[in-house]
């Protein structure tokens with residue numbers, strides 16, 4: 001990744017730039033609306049930004065899931081087109097996973113590409129026992145701070161996902 005990129009948690013001052021990044025990266029408004037709603041409803045646990053020379057070029061959102069143990073949902077993830085394939089999304093993920101681990105979360109779920117997320121330890125198998133509107137081969141989980149506390153049960157993303165993104169093809173991680 002570009003050596004000058006800084007990874008840090010979002011602040012309120014970053015919100016307009018994050019919104020602009022999401023609108024441009026996805027070429028639609030759903031993901032920007034989703035992040036606004038997650039913040040407003042208190043479900044955004046943290047957002048990680050990547051900035052180069054003070055400009056926000058990447059973003060990842062981690063939100064509270066409904067589960068029997070402390071679990072986060074990852075997404076949306078976006079990188080500005082001019083900065084893609086340089087490891088920015090990977091750096092956002094590594095930062096976010098380390099932060100979630102430090103904060104004692106027990107799992108992160110993502111709806112995404114197994115080849116990409118597999119690099120970070122996400123697998124379909126640990127997610128497969130959970131009933132979810134997003135269940136399927138692209139529903140992946142990563143256990144943090146030990147094995148998953150349960151192998152089955154029900155998990156769901158924060159309500160804004162279903163409301164804004166629809167089901168079951170909601171916002172995916174990649």
Ligand SMILES: CC(C)(COP(=O)(O)OP(=O)(O)OC[C@H]1O[C@@H](n2cnc3c(N)ncnc32)[C@H](O)[C@@H]1OP(=O)(O)O)[C@@H](O)C(=O)NCCC(=O)NCCS
Pocket residue numbers: 025026075076077078079080083084085086087088089090091113116171172173174
């Ligand atoms: C997906 C995205 C976040 C990747 O960001 P990035 O900084 O380029 O990612 P990295 O450089 O860390 O990793 C690149 C690798 O990710 C993988 N990857 C990227 N986009 C992918 C996709 N849509 N599906 C599967 N794998 C993908 C590839 O293996 C790629 O490898 P390559 O560089 O050799 O082609 C970026 O392309 C983006 O913002 N896309 C538009 C928004 C989006 O679709 N977000 C994901 C859904 S929430």
